[in-house]
Amino acid sequence: MFEMSLPWWELVLRGAAVYAVLLVLMRLSGKRTVGQFTPFDLLVVMLLSEGVSNALTGGEESLVGGLIAACTLLGLNALVSRLSARSDRIRKLTEGEPVVVGYGGRILDERLRAEHVTREDVLEALREADCDVADMKLALLEADGKISILRQAKDMAAHLRG
The missing domain is CATH 3.30.240.20 (bsu07140 like domains)
Structure with missing residues (x-):
């Protein structure tokens, strides 16, 4: 349960890489909001999460490995949110402009x-x-x-x- 097949830092690096690539892909995909998702958009998001799950954890199936990956994603999201609130340049890069x-x-x-x-x-x-x-x-x-x-x-x- 607590023994991992990968070092903890590899999970952090994998999480950061997946987060960065998905952030770029989401910015390139347009400005449709969650409330405007079509069934096709929802299907893509669901399949996307399944598609990147192994890249995120590298086959690590332990509880600790999953928690490290989740904490990495949430931590990066909090960091990007804080940076976006402090910098117009980062906000425009991550969120876009009207x-x-x-x-x-x-x-x-x-x-x-x-x-x-x-x-x-x-x-x-x-x-x-x-x-x-x-x-x-x-x-x-x-x-x-x-x-x-x-x-x-x-x-x-x-x-x-x-």
């Missing part, structure tokens, strides 16, 4: 394709904001995957009165 996906009543389809977001996602955000496409000043795909809508100034005054 991207304009609509402007002046036009939805920018090329930006949507580049960010792996559908036109329907923007239309849904417009409906939630009770805003027509023509009244949209700006649509932003936030770093967390949420789409924010800003209305034209003239429409805002009418909307506030009505």
